[in-house]
Amino acid sequence: MKQFAKSMNSSTLRTLTTSKRALFTCFLLTIGIGYIMALFYLFLVDFDPHQKMGMNASEGISMKYGGQQGKTxxxxxxxxxxxxxxxxxxxxxxxxxxxxxxxxxxxxxxxxxxxxxxxxxxxxxxxxxxxxxxxxxxx
Ligand code: HEC
Known part of the structure; x- marks a missing residue:
């Protein structure tokens, strides 16, 4: 148990070998860029076009997935x-x-x-x- 705790303690980014540090850094960068791209996509596909049609985000999303009820x-x-x-x-x-x-x-x-x-x-x-x-x- 003590040894486990010690090994857990020692594995911060700072104490890792350079190659492992590069690996984790690349992973975090990839996920981070993916997250920003996903937000950008949401903005382009769901927020911006609906805003131009005079709807707020939740109205736009409910129209996209639920249809325009009352305007059939x-x-x-x-x-x-x-x-x-x-x-x-x-x-x-x-x-x-x-x-x-x-x-x-x-x-x-x-x-x-x-x-x-x-x-x-x-x-x-x-x-x-x-x-x-x-x-x-x-x-
Ligand atoms: C006396 C004949 C007649 C009856 C009865 C009738 N319709 Fe029509 N309907 C038409 C004609 C002719 C058109 C095409 C011209 C127009 O849009 O006015 C049409 C067009 C439509 C359209 C298409 C409109 C569009 O978006 O282009 C819909 C939907 C429709 N009718 C629904 C109904 C419903 C529901 C009923 C019953 C409550 C009904 N109609 C009864 C003659 C009729």
Whole structure:
């Protein structure tokens, strides 16, 4: 135990041989440069572009990984050009579904809503040049 403590004591950077000192110095430099590069990368990819779009860091990251909820094409259409195609209750139901994550499991609940209000035009049968909305994947 005493010998172990002694050997631990003696292994500071100062007391190592030159080659070991060079080895550890190179290791620390490599890790240090890597760390600075990683910070630089984060800045270039996550902070700077989002800041230019008027978002702070956490908003930018949640948009990058969680998507822009509330600004989907579907919700934009429901609030805009398609807003007179369904009654407010139905609209609210679909918007709530989108805000709740628009998952495949919960799609069954809103499917009749799409059938009733949207599929007359948004299906291959209608012949209109519009995106089909007949299944979860298409929606
Ligand atoms: C009477 C036919 C009709 C019905 C019913 C209809 N749509 Fe549309 N939809 C269109 C047409 C035509 C366009 C393309 C022109 C436009 O964007 O206004 C369109 C475009 C869209 C778009 C694409 C907008 C974009 O970003 O380009 C979406 C999304 C959409 N509709 C969703 C819906 C939803 C959801 C419903 C049901 C609540 C619905 N539509 C009901 C005719 C319809």
């Amino acid at each position: 094409r579907l919700e934009a259409a429901l609030r805009g050009s398609m807003s007179d195609r369904l009654d407010p209750g139905d609209k609210q139901e679909i918007i709530q579904w989108i805000r709740g994550g628009a998952t495949a499991n919960s799609y069954e609940k809103v499917k009749p809503n799409f059938e009733k209000n949207c599929m007359a035009c948004h299906s291959a049968k209608s012949g209109l040049p519009v995106p089909p909305l007949t299944s979860f994947e298409e929606v």
